[in-house]
Amino acid sequence: MSAQKEQKMEGLGLEGIGDLSGLLNAPEGTKGGAGPLELALDLIDEDPNQPRTEDNPGFSKASLEELAATIRHRGVKTPISVRENQDEPGRFIINHGARRYRGSRIAEKETIPAFIDNDYNEADQVIENLQRNELTAREIADYIGRELAKGVKKGEIASAIGKSAAFVSQHVTLLDLPEPLAEAFNSGRVNDVTVINELVKAHKKNPDEVVAWLSDDDQELTRGSVKLLREYLDDKRKHEDEERDPNTVDAFTGQTDAEDDNDQEEEGADTPPKKEPKEQDPDKLKKAIVMVKHDERMGRLMLNRRPSADGWAWIKYEDDGHEFEADLGTVELMAVMDGA
Template sequence: MSKLNLDLLRDFDAGTASAGMPLKLSLDLVHEDPNQPRKAFDAAALGELSESVRVSGIKSPISVRAHPTLSGHYMLNFGARRLRAARAAGLETIPAFLDEAHSDYEQVVENLQRDNLTPMEMAQFINGKLKGGDTATEVARRLGIDKAAVSKYGALIDAPEAVEAVYREGRCTSPSTLYDLRNAYGRWPDEVSAWLRTGVEVSRGSVSALRKRLSDANFLDVSAQTEEADPGSMSTSGGPGAVHGVGGSVRPVHRTVLKRRTAMLRVAVSGREAMLRLDRWPSSPERVVVQFADGGIEEVDAGAIRVLGVTEV
């Protein structure tokens, strides 16, 4: 039988707890979790909260668990802003509930529900979980998000400078749009960089239009180039490629030359047909990038695709 840790009861008020009331803990005993996903705190908003706490106190208890290394101390689960505001307001104690069933996934979900996590903080948390061995499916399930969103948040990790600047400068914070922008940059870095330098609004619609324009310009089935034949290579006697004008003169001709066609792999993903994009780098070796008939590009598990055949483009 494990030994009961009585140190946790040092600040426990049995009278209030029996009535279902929160504990009242000394602020000196409560420590923030260094691994919490939320890293950024708005200074102005925190100042306003501190003033409110100074006048009215803490109305919503924080959540804590036993500190893993300091006996009689507590580690914060939820409520970092309230804890910081209480300290700034000069309080000595704070109301709290003890929750030993806490997990870092619950910490993220709590922040998501309060809309307190930035996209980058979410991306860093997901990246840490994937590196720690959790699958994309497990991460999505435990966070209550779509599996495709896991890949889209990954676009913020180690992004090219041009894409990272878009996020850093506040031009776009949507993981979905930044995911599409990063994919476009991976294929057309010079064109996307030039587009971004114009100061254009970066939105889902504008990025989609950019990708379509660049794709159309490179679509091999309908693109062709004309080249002028070398007059010196033409036969004056009417050989191939020569056209005789009046008086037997030879004039150059323009001929249409189609670009070389390329083989592509057709695959099926959850019943939908797509093309395997080997020119795009996925976020991990176990994943691949596919493009569906509607132009949508997604990252999927390599084991989830079924090869249908080879086609030309």
């Protein structure tokens, strides 16, 4: 390849696979045309509503210094995306490329290659960052929270960012966590959304035990450890129910279980006979369970939980008990059985 061709290829940012995304995402008006513009950094402002926050790992001092070093040596190979600032004619707001913009400033560059794309919104920013895995769980939750505050439904948010309703529901949980769970999440001790959701379920049934478990700073918060915790708490509760002390005093009657049983035996004849149970109609289900298959995993419809939109339903997996909302179009009906 000639030096001239190499220079053209380099100018288009084709020397690395990662740089192709900038061309593929370029607005139609610039693809195959004159190419990006060289805009003065002093004319560009960051979007105050961009989904990534200041504590995002990509905005750390070390990360930006590393990026600035490559920009000093090689320049910015993938153009950023900007839109015209409607409030300040002649200025631009960043759609995507805040790290390259900041790195260029640290590298003391005066201009940066940029495409102008005025058809760009916050959902587009979220989508692009999600595809690059550059958003933290908190940033995703905050975006979903802003959309919900506008009256946008969960199903609509899921469609807008190309994620499942279960993904949205799991992140909604992060917006209103119990205090001990919020502390663990905000401190960065746990970042896995699935782990947080499982802890929320455990905390609802056993708040004191979960708080005590979290108080151990050496305790690893992983999917495996939380699953073991929930299994332990379930077994403990079953064991306590099976071995209730007959001498335990009831707070309402003031009697122990044993005394209450004796009183019932002494009443004898005064106690009305128990009604014979009605014969079960063989053609009717006492408690219907609808078994389904989703993503090749068996589960059951949660008929007592209201979905967020028509055509959706809550499902509980049989293997790990995970609860989520799914489009019924992605669910296969397997069986209807009696759960009585």
